[in-house]
Amino acid sequence: MNDVTDMKNYYSLLISDWEKAIAQLLEDYSIYAPIENSDSIDYEFIDTEHIPEIIYNIPKPTTPLKTFFLPVKENLTSQGKLNSKRIIIGTPNCDIQGLGILDEIYLDKDYIDHAYKTKRDKTILISSSCFETQEHCHCMIYGINPYAKTIADISLSRVDQKVHLEVLSDKGEYFIQQLKDKTAISNSPESEIKDIELKQSKIENQIIADNPGLPDYKKTGKIVEKASDEIWKKYSSTCVSCGACATICPTCTCFLLVDKPNFEKVRQLDACQYPGFERVAGGEDALGALPRRFQNRYFCKYVWKPQKFKSLACTGCGRCIEACIGKINKNELFREVAN
Amino acid sequence: MSETKNIYKPIRAKLLEVITESPTIKTFVMEPEEAFSFKTGEFIELTVDGIGEAPFTPSSSPLETKQIEVTVMKTGYVTEYLHNMKAGETLGIRGPFGRGYPVERFYDKEVLILGGGCGFAPIRSLLYNLAAISDKLKKVTLCYGAKTPDECIYRPYVDQLRNTPKFEVHRTVDDPDETWTENVGVATVLLDKININIKDSIAVCCGPPIMMKFGTQKLLEMGYPDHDIYLSMEKNMSCGLGKCGHCMMGKYFVCKEGPVFTYDEIKDQPDIWS
Ligand code: SF4
Ligand code: SF4
Ligand code: FES
Numbered sequence: 001m002n003d004v005t006d007m008k009n010y011y012s013l014l015i016s017d018w019e020k021a022i023a024q025l026l027e028d029y030s031i032y033a034p035i036e037n038s039d040s041i042d043y044e045f046i047d048t049e050h051i052p053e054i055i056y057n058i059p060k061p062t063t064p065l066k067t068f069f070l071p072v073k074e075n076l077t078s079q080g081k082l083n084s085k086r087i088i089i090g091t092p093n094c095d096i097q098g099l100g101i102l103d104e105i106y107l108d109k110d111y112i113d114h115a116y117k118t119k120r121d122k123t124i125l126i127s128s129s130c131f132e133t134q135e136h137c138h139c140m141i142y143g144i145n146p147y148a149k150t151i152a153d154i155s156l157s158r159v160d161q162k163v164h165l166e167v168l169s170d171k172g173e174y175f176i177q178q179l180k181d182k183t184a185i186s187n188s189p190e191s192e193i194k195d196i197e198l199k200q201s202k203i204e205n206q207i208i209a210d211n212p213g214l215p216d217y218k219k220t221g222k223i224v225e226k227a228s229d230e231i232w233k234k235y236s237s238t239c240v241s242c243g244a245c246a247t248i249c250p251t252c253t254c255f256l257l258v259d260k261p262n263f264e265k266v267r268q269l270d271a272c273q274y275p276g277f278e279r280v281a282g283g284e285d286a287l288g289a290l291p292r293r294f295q296n297r298y299f300c301k302y303v304w305k306p307q308k309f310k311s312l313a314c315t316g317c318g319r320c321i322e323a324c325i326g327k328i329n330k331n332e333l334f335r336e337v338a339n
Numbered sequence: 340m341s342e343t344k345n346i347y348k349p350i351r352a353k354l355l356e357v358i359t360e361s362p363t364i365k366t367f368v369m370e371p372e373e374a375f376s377f378k379t380g381e382f383i384e385l386t387v388d389g390i391g392e393a394p395f396t397p398s399s400s401p402l403e404t405k406q407i408e409v410t411v412m413k414t415g416y417v418t419e420y421l422h423n424m425k426a427g428e429t430l431g432i433r434g435p436f437g438r439g440y441p442v443e444r445f446y447d448k449e450v451l452i453l454g455g456g457c458g459f460a461p462i463r464s465l466l467y468n469l470a471a472i473s474d475k476l477k478k479v480t481l482c483y484g485a486k487t488p489d490e491c492i493y494r495p496y497v498d499q500l501r502n503t504p505k506f507e508v509h510r511t512v513d514d515p516d517e518t519w520t521e522n523v524g525v526a527t528v529l530l531d532k533i534n535i536n537i538k539d540s541i542a543v544c545c546g547p548p549i550m551m552k553f554g555t556q557k558l559l560e561m562g563y564p565d566h567d568i569y570l571s572m573e574k575n576m577s578c579g580l581g582k583c584g585h586c587m588m589g590k591y592f593v594c595k596e597g598p599v600f601t602y603d604e605i606k607d608q609p610d611i612w613s
Contacts, residue, residue: 076347110595111580114343254584257347257577261389263431265347270583278575278585282414284548286610299609304590 009167010188017183018163033089034061056158057131064250065095077264089126093148098250100311127152136318140207142217220302236294238326245320246271349431360492366410379468380439386431391417394576398460400467410460436579449478455546484526545571552612565603
């Protein structure tokens, strides 16, 4: 890529103009973005009043992005109304990259999942660079930057009174065209792009500094294979099989088809951490014992999926660590076995 | 928006006949309302309306395209309902899914088939297929074991096979009764009785996990190389499409990359026999 196209791909506008444009886009799109609630920051359905409350450039909202594409429950056979066009604003890159493996699974050419595809096609993803970090963020250790360059359509950075939009895809290009019809928008000056890049690299360095000695994604598979039965017993001893770690994980996508009358199928998200996940009609259950079940999630993410998919099966978002009521921290396991 | 086919929607199939094979095993003969065909060893997801779905490998000939048969042992919730169904009712079918038996690779060889219990269902489909191409095969030897003479299903078909050139059938039961005149013991005992040129043959094994485990061990002892032992794996399944994750056996989605694997392909994966 040469400088000219680089410049063309970065646009900026005043936050006040951006907010007015968003208000106009509400006529054609459902828009979701993070706002602050009583005790958390999470995606909300945005109406005109909410627009000024949108929070940009923060680490992950509570809910993983996957939920927009794989709802907890969804009828896959009844001809429900077509999903409306959507814009999701403010997703950090860990979750954006988490969509990679979902795309590989649900858009697999052999069997395209129509429900997932429709949602994916109709959604414009406006990621935002992380300008701060949270306690358990470790994306960089697994090779994911805290800003999007792929999968998302736009990468947004808010700096002072300006919003900068880096175009990452054709859909992103189309979005910019729509914005241009509504408001004044110009190419970002080189110096301001430099400022953004500086902020981004500061965060990269901070995440690395915050995770000393944490084994990277190239090593995690070997560590999981090497871990002894004692390790699995020890780390699973406080696990209550609640499945929160999988539910909250942006890359865990297992589900169960539930039958409804008239040959309808409802997809319900499932998790290998629930007892009985692999039980067969004859009664055999490879994951019957808790340590074995607990271990399965690690093998899946760090050993098996990497042998099969190009995209990462763990983005280092840290949600599973925050969500676990057994206070289990996968990174402690990795550190202990690595040493 | 382009029309993407709905991979979750079953096609309807009319239940034409229910054949009782044993006190716990029935065969369901169905006529799909839309064109439907499969290769031997591939499986379908069968829906009992509003109740549930379960994977079965058809027991009928892949060359028969109007009707399809599955043979089902009563083992759980869905199969219980299925067993209560009558001719004239409607079932749902999705599929066919997965990778079946690579029959072309059996050409010019002796085929040894080791089967147990309800594993005879997929094997019968394979046998139909092999019988149709028997001019390309050297010989087919079936070794089949069941718990009791009652559970020795497909009797008329077995008689027919015994009269088919190039086909040989050996049977055994664990618990014989006074009418039983054939072998006694687990299926693997039959392997000591047969005469087969291992160098020139491949082996197929299909049955309950415990039989597959000991069967594979025995086949290895007999000198079959890992890549010449074909196993039809059974796992918990839901989608059949390589998406839901239920059937994972190590790095494999059994539903999509299997259910038929060579031992060579799966020997390093965890929990293959459970
Ligand atoms: S969140 Fe913690 S307690 Fe719950 S299933 Fe996962 S590891 Fe077990
Ligand atoms: S395993 Fe944990 S850190 Fe990795 S992507 Fe899932 S929730 Fe995030
Ligand atoms: S049965 Fe769903 S992935 Fe195999």
